[in-house]
Amino acid sequence: MAEKEKMALVVFSGELDKALAAFNIAVTGAATGMEVTMYFTFWGLNIVRKEKAKGKPAGMMRRMLGMLNRGGASRARLSKFHMCGMGTWMMKKLMRQSKMPNLQEMITLAHQSGVKFVVCTTTMALQGLTEEAFIPEVKIFAGASTYLGEAREAKVNLFI
Amino acid sequence: MKADVTLDCVGLYCPMPIVKTAEKIKELQPGQVLEVLSDDRGITEDMPAWCRATGHQCLGMEQSGKEIKVYVRKS
Numbered sequence: 001m002a003e004k005e006k007m008a009l010v011v012f013s014g015e016l017d018k019a020l021a022a023f024n025i026a027v028t029g030a031a032t033g034m035e036v037t038m039y040f041t042f043w044g045l046n047i048v049r050k051e052k053a054k055g056k057p058a059g060m061m062r063r064m065l066g067m068l069n070r071g072g073a074s075r076a077r078l079s080k081f082h083m084c085g086m087g088t089w090m091m092k093k094l095m096r097q098s099k100m101p102n103l104q105e106m107i108t109l110a111h112q113s114g115v116k117f118v119v120c121t122t123t124m125a126l127q128g129l130t131e132e133a134f135i136p137e138v139k140i141f142a143g144a145s146t147y148l149g150e151a152r153e154a155k156v157n158l159f160i
Numbered sequence: 161m162k163a164d165v166t167l168d169c170v171g172l173y174c175p176m177p178i179v180k181t182a183e184k185i186k187e188l189q190p191g192q193v194l195e196v197l198s199d200d201r202g203i204t205e206d207m208p209a210w211c212r213a214t215g216h217q218c219l220g221m222e223q224s225g226k227e228i229k230v231y232v233r234k235s
Contacts, residue, residue: 028175031182032213099171109179 004035006154008147013160014043016076016088016103022160023106029156030113037154038110039147040138041120044160045127046071047103048117048138057128065127073103111137118142161219161231163195164188170199170227177203178210181232185216188234193219196230203228 007029011022022038029036040048049071057066081087095102101109111117118140124130131141140146151157167184169177177198185194196207204221207230211218219231 024175027179031175031179032210033182098173100173101176113179 004033005156006150007034007036007156008151008154008158009036009038010147010159011038011040011044011047012042013079014046014076015079016091017078017080018160019044019047019073019076019103020106022158023103023110025158026110026115027106027113030110030115034156035116036110036114037116037118037150039118039120042123045119045123045129045134047073047076048107048119048135049129049133050135051075053129053133055130055132059128062128069127071129071133073107076103107135107137116140118146120144161195161222161229162193163231164192166195166197168197169203170197172198173200174202174206178206181207181210182214185232185234190234192234194232194234196232198228198230199226201228203230207232 007026009022009026011019013019026036026038046069051072051074053071057063077088078091092102117138119134119138121141121143124141165184165188167180169180172180177196177200181194181196188194196203208218211232215235217233217235219233221231222229
């Protein structure tokens with residue numbers, strides 16, 4: 001059997017619409033028999049953070065950031081027309097009506113399809129997050145070299 | 161066209177029809193035909209592309225109104 005083609009997705013954005021696009025492509029890649037890895041960095045970490053995490057980050061600035069930048073897929077908002085929450089709420093409702101999976105369901109589906117989730121350790125340090133702050137589907141915590149190692153061999157490379 | 165197994169994806173949008181097809185085709189024996197029902201226009205392009213990538217055979221499509229039937233033979 002031929003070796004699996006690889007796909008490497010950098011998920012830099014933490015916004016709902018961008019995250020959904022990333023997961024759509026990842027899941028399709030997995031369904032096409034590709035080996036897919038998603039690298040969550042910067043705002044992308046919010047998507048794979050637990051809704052309620054324990055522990056306070058070190059330092060006042062990090063704590064302030066933590067209050068404004070709460071994690072969890074359910075908190076992801078649209079990159080446009082968020083309209084203080086109304087736009088995001090309407091988009092989610094539209095998706096429900098159209099029987100489209102929401103972000104949490106896409107995360108589960110991706111994990112079940114064998115998509116690997118990797119979280120950027122540098123961003124973790126910056127935002128004061130520990131491994132416990134992330135959903136159990138995230139098993140790898142690594143840096144740019146790990147990403148590049150995969151990206152060099154990947155047939156499809158995307159930055160979202 | 162005769163099919164061994166039918167998969168109803170009516171009402172589902174991309175990537176779900178493809179994802180479900182990938183899942184369902186595992187249950188078939190090589191040579192068997194899977195019939196996928198969909199009302200997503202994208203499937204007319206998506207399924208041949210998926211078949212090209214995975215090595216399965218896209219046998220053809222039948223369209224009646226909004227419903228599209230796609231036939232895939234497992235390799």
